[in-house]
Amino acid sequence: xxxxxxxxxxxxxxxxxxxxxxxxxxxxxxxxxxxxxxxxxxxxxxxxxxxxxxxxxxxxxxxxxxxxxxxxxxxxxxxxxxxxxxxxxxxxxxxxxxxxxxxxxxxxxxxxxxxxxxxxxxxxxxxxxxxxxxxxxxxxxxxxxxxxxxxxxxxxxxxxxxxxxxxxxxxxxxxxxxxxxxxxxxxxxxxxxxxxxxxxxxxxxxxxxxxxxxxxxxxxxxxxxxxxxxxxxxxxxxxxxxxxxxxxxxxxxxx
Numbered sequence: 001x002x003x004x005x006x007x008x009x010x011x012x013x014x015x016x017x018x019x020x021x022x023x024x025x026x027x028x029x030x031x032x033x034x035x036x037x038x039x040x041x042x043x044x045x046x047x048x049x050x051x052x053x054x055x056x057x058x059x060x061x062x063x064x065x066x067x068x069x070x071x072x073x074x075x076x077x078x079x080x081x082x083x084x085x086x087x088x089x090x091x092x093x094x095x096x097x098x099x100x101x102x103x104x105x106x107x108x109x110x111x112x113x114x115x116x117x118x119x120x121x122x123x124x125x126x127x128x129x130x131x132x133x134x135x136x137x138x139x140x141x142x143x144x145x146x147x148x149x150x151x152x153x154x155x156x157x158x159x160x161x162x163x164x165x166x167x168x169x170x171x172x173x174x175x176x177x178x179x180x181x182x183x184x185x186x187x188x189x190x191x192x193x194x195x196x197x198x199x200x201x202x203x204x205x206x207x208x209x210x211x212x213x214x215x216x217x218x219x220x221x222x223x224x225x226x227x228x229x230x231x232x233x234x235x236x237x238x239x240x241x242x243x244x245x246x247x248x249x250x251x252x253x254x255x
């Protein structure tokens with residue numbers, strides 16, 4: 001079975017770096033035309049330059065207006081959206097009593113409401129064509145929330161519930177909806193964490209140490225995550241919907 005997206009059009013949020021960029025590249029290599037969304041125009045242009053034919057869309061999807069602008073630009077450029085990847089997010093977390101209302105709201109706006117709003121915009125076209133694929137990128141805290149995991153584990157758990165609801169409603173319409181749950185995967189957030197660590201290790205040394213607690217003994221690669229996303233939106237994923245798949249090297253205590 002071929003992993004082909006020939007003739008399909010994909011919109012990927014958080015697409016200028018890390019997992020989003022890896023997915024955009026994988027989808028484009030499989031034949032899709034892609035639009036990538038992020039807030040930083042400079043990073044977007046640089047990322048789009050590495051993907052033939054990619055459409056960069058600068059927008060803040062933490063707002064209703066930003067979601068509408070991002071979708072309209074991508075839809076106009078591509079002529080429709082067949083695949084939506086809700087990937088934008090941060091890993092904001094801390095002790096419950098230290099998380100402010102503003103931090104709760106910002107996390108929910110970016111991770112939950114952006115997915116709701118963009119899905120609402122993409123849904124009618126997918127339903128009309130009787131074919132659509134939606135992937136919600138969450139993290140393993142959605143299934144196994146750790147102490148000091150607020151607000152991110154809560155918004156991600158809500159995203160997992162949203163995935164299941166949409167899968168049930170989308171199945172009769174040819175729309176498959178799944179979630180991929182990130183564990184420890186090499187991406188920009190780990191680069192930032194290394195930069196803030198005073199140990200003085202090289203990035204490779206620091207990452208090797210961070211990967212030791214994982215059953216597979218190493219951190220994951222963005223390309224490995226992208227390959228799983230590609231499988232869900234191509235032929236192998238045709239009979240898969242409503243799932244939340246851990247991509248974590250066996251780290252999560254919950255399957």
